[in-house]
Amino acid sequence: MLPVSQPVWHWMRLALALILLVAALLLGKGILFGRKRDDWLMHRLIAERIRHFYFQFLLAHIEAICGTSVVERQRVLDDRAQALERVIRRLRTPAYRQTVRDDAALHEHLMLDIPEWKGEEVDGNRYAEMKRFWKELRFNWQTDYSTGMLDRKASAFPLFGSLADQEHTVSTLEFITTFCIVILQVLAVLSQIVFSSSSGQTQIFVLISSLLAILVVGLQAYKGGVGLTEDLLRNRAYATYSAKLTRDFTNAEEKDGNPPDG
Structure with missing residues (x-):
């Protein structure tokens, strides 16, 4: 050599x-690959906000959902489609990501107004099922996900x-x-x-x-x-x-x- x-x-x-x-x-x-990551983060932000909207919408209409009126429940479904369309238009605006970054007081966490409980009669079984659903998918699932991100395997x-x-x-x-x-x-x-x-x-x-x-x-x-x-x-x-x-x-x-x- x-x-x-x-x-x-x-x-x-x-x-x-x-x-x-x-x-x-x-x-x-x-x-x-920064642009691809930025696009992924934007889509992730939109997905998370839609998830927020879903649970907030349930909370805002819990009396109608757990109530005894079939007409009211159908109205909730119709209202959800219109509300979701408005939320998606808002999320897709170019300035929305910067709005979230500047939201130190968390004003943007509410995707819609949640009214006070009106005191209307609700079905006990529906109400109990809603609480189980909320605890499992809104709290337990999120806790398990974030805890899973902190879990370490035995491999070096x-x-x-x-x-x-x-x-x-x-x-x-x-x-x-x-x-x-x-x-x-x-x-x-x-x-x-x-x-x-x-x-x-x-x-x-x-x-x-x-x-x-x-x-x-x-x-x-x-x-x-x-x-x-x-x-x-x-x-x-x-x-x-x-x-x-x-x-x-x-x-x-x-x-x-x-x-x-x-």
């Missing part, structure tokens, strides 16, 4: 490092799975790569003492440590670009709030076990 001259080796190493660094930053920070490197799995894998790879860089730097220094700074061993140690440093940058860019840590913290807070809401709902249910009478 013919030896590579020092200037050529230097420029080859520099070019490879630059290419890998740029690729890591482009992929990690979402420059190449779960590449897929929950947010906790992904964040743990990236953080572990960062630690291992950084540790390897330290070892290679020590070996490079020892190689310079024993041989010389231009020896093949020294150059190999320096090259590998440079590539690993670029890998660390790429891992950090990926973790920041996809928001792994932020999503993990958000789901942890969401799981806590969901559990509290479930407890509050259960306590209120125990205090008022019977449906209101007319």
Whole structure:
């Protein structure tokens, strides 16, 4: 194998490092696929808001839904189609995402007005079924989902799975790569003492440590670009709030076990 001259080796190493660094930053920070991620996030926002609308609409019309009048229940179905159409038009406006970002007081969480209970008579069985439905799909399902995002598998490197799995894998790879860089730097220094700074061993140690440093940058860019840590913290807070809401709902249910009478 013919030896590579020092200037050529230097420029080859520099070019490879630059290419890998740029690729890591482009992929990690979402420059190449940022638009697709933005579209996905917008669709996710719309889907979540429609889910909010669904449960809020049930709450706003709970007396008619649990009532004894078939005509009133049919009217609720007709009203829902019209209300959903209005909500979707609102969600698809270009400025809606920014409106949600600026909504520090959570004014946008209500998709429609929820009136006070009028005191009309409702069917006890329907009312009990509605409470079971609400607890299972509005509280328990959301709590289980957010808790699942925090659950970690026993595997040391779960590449897929929950947010906790992904964040743990990236953080572990960062630690291992950084540790390897330290070892290679020590070996490079020892190689310079024993041989010389231009020896093949020294150059190999320096090259590998440079590539690993670029890998660390790429891992950090990926973790920041996809928001792994932020999503993990958000789901942890969401799981806590969901559990509290479930407890509050259960306590209120125990205090008022019977449906209101007319």
